[in-house]
Amino acid sequence: MNEIIFLASIIECYTENDVLIIGVGDDEFDPENYIVVSRFDDGDVDDSIGIQTHLSEIEVSNAIMKVCLRKNKVIFFIKKNKIQKxxxxxxxxxxxxxSQIDIYLLEKYIHDIFIHSSTVVDIDLS
Incomplete structure (x- = not known):
């Protein structure tokens, strides 16, 4: 299965109606490549975390196995049983x-979205 790799020009981290959201795209208004990661606490923690990309038509829950945040990149590894979706x-x-990306706000939202989930979070901003 393919890997998605792109250069982000915008990362938005916000909360809307109790939903934590990270939106990342390669253009602020008309992105060709984007992802949205969200958490709405309703039942199982892992099932409340979803991801959608420019390649998928719907948000897929309980799909992120690991997230790595580094000084100049963030990587999401998808669970094998969710790769197709x-x-x-x-x-x-x-x-x-x-870039105008607030890495510390992104770090906070990654922490807040994945806390108490089974997703492995690896953050190293050195």
């Missing part, structure tokens, strides 16, 4: 040092 096995999003 997400249409990717790995999603790597790069961003440059001079």
């Amino acid at each position: 997400v249409q990717a096995s790995k999603i790597e999003i790069d961003f440059t040092d001079d």
Whole structure:
């Protein structure tokens, strides 16, 4: 299955109607590549976390096995049984040092979305 790799020009982290959301795209208004990761606590923690990409038509819950955040990238690894629905096995999003991305806000939202879930979170901003 294919991997999604793109350079982000925008990362938005916000809460709307008690839903935590991370939106990432390669263009603010008309992205060709994007992902949306969200958490709405309703039942099982893992089932309340979803991901949607520009390749998938719907949000897929309980699909993220691991997330790695580094100084210049974030990588999402998809669970084997969800690869077909997400249409990717790995999603790597790069961003440059001079981008307007608030890495510490992204770190906070990754923590808040994946806390108490089975998803492995690996953060190293050094």
